[in-house]
Amino acid sequence: MAEISRTEELVQRLQSLQMTTPDIEATAIVSVDGLTIASSLPAGVGEDRVSAMSAAMLALGERIASELGRGTLDEVYVKGENGYVILRAVGEEAVLTVLARQQTKLGLLFLDMRRACDDLADLLHE
Amino acid sequence: MAEISRTEELVQRLQSLQMTTPDIEATAIVSVDGLTIASSLPAGVGEDRVSAMSAAMLALGERIASELGRGTLDEVYVKGENGYVILRAVGEEAVLTVLARQQTKLGLLFLDMRRACDDLADLLHE
Numbered sequence: 001m002a003e004i005s006r007t008e009e010l011v012q013r014l015q016s017l018q019m020t021t022p023d024i025e026a027t028a029i030v031s032v033d034g035l036t037i038a039s040s041l042p043a044g045v046g047e048d049r050v051s052a053m054s055a056a057m058l059a060l061g062e063r064i065a066s067e068l069g070r071g072t073l074d075e076v077y078v079k080g081e082n083g084y085v086i087l088r089a090v091g092e093e094a095v096l097t098v099l100a101r102q103q104t105k106l107g108l109l110f111l112d113m114r115r116a117c118d119d120l121a122d123l124l125h126e
Numbered sequence: 127m128a129e130i131s132r133t134e135e136l137v138q139r140l141q142s143l144q145m146t147t148p149d150i151e152a153t154a155i156v157s158v159d160g161l162t163i164a165s166s167l168p169a170g171v172g173e174d175r176v177s178a179m180s181a182a183m184l185a186l187g188e189r190i191a192s193e194l195g196r197g198t199l200d201e202v203y204v205k206g207e208n209g210y211v212i213l214r215a216v217g218e219e220a221v222l223t224v225l226a227r228q229q230t231k232l233g234l235l236f237l238d239m240r241r242a243c244d245d246l247a248d249l250l251h252e
Contacts, residue, residue, distance in 0.1 A: 067179055
């Protein structure tokens with residue numbers, strides 16, 4: 001069997017997350033400085049836009065968690081009337097960003113995201 | 127019975143929210159430009175700091191919800207290893223910020239916050 005690249009492995013893990021949770025519309029792994037590492041986005045969702053927003057949210061989330069005594073940042077979520085943007089740290093240097101529909105079951109989504117983040121962190125540190 | 131001021135009514139509503147959900151540590155209503163309207167904070171939690179962080183988070187949350195197609199902002203939450211910061215819109219001009227402990231039951235907290243926000247919006251528009 002042909003070896004696949006690490007990027008392909010990361011994208012496959014993102015796609016498997018999207019398959020287990022059908023209300024996920026888009027996923028991306030973004031470095032803390034706002035550059036895309038891997039993504040699985042539908043047409044019409046700009047990779048640059050997702051990365052820039054993820055990095056801004058991560059930076060502010062970290063500042064808020066620290067200034068208001070919440071410790072190290074685990075997760076950030078933004079709920080709009082049409083759905084969610086959820087970020088979760090992947091190790092120390094990246095973040096997983098998920099766009100999900102409004103009717104998503106958050107408990108299940110968080111569980112699947114936590115598992116995916118563990119796997120993605122392993123892939124990034126191979 | 128002596129009439130109470132609107133600020134006292136707002137603070138009483140914040141305190142009743144904190145009593146129904148004992149894992150809440152602090153609450154504040156902050157205007158969209160980052161000024162405190164009313165608060166119920168323990169010693170050691172600075173009002174200015176909570177207000178500034180709330181306004182920054184609200185502004186970025188609104189931008190992210192809009193840029194990533196999530197519509198009007200409903201809620202933002204930041205989870206750190208020691209607990210949560212949760213923001214929810216109170217009408218169009220203010221936001222309710224809640225600091226909660228790590229072991230809080232989120233589903234119940236969101237429900238109580240939604241009720242409180244409806245009441246606070248009514249008080250603000252009296």
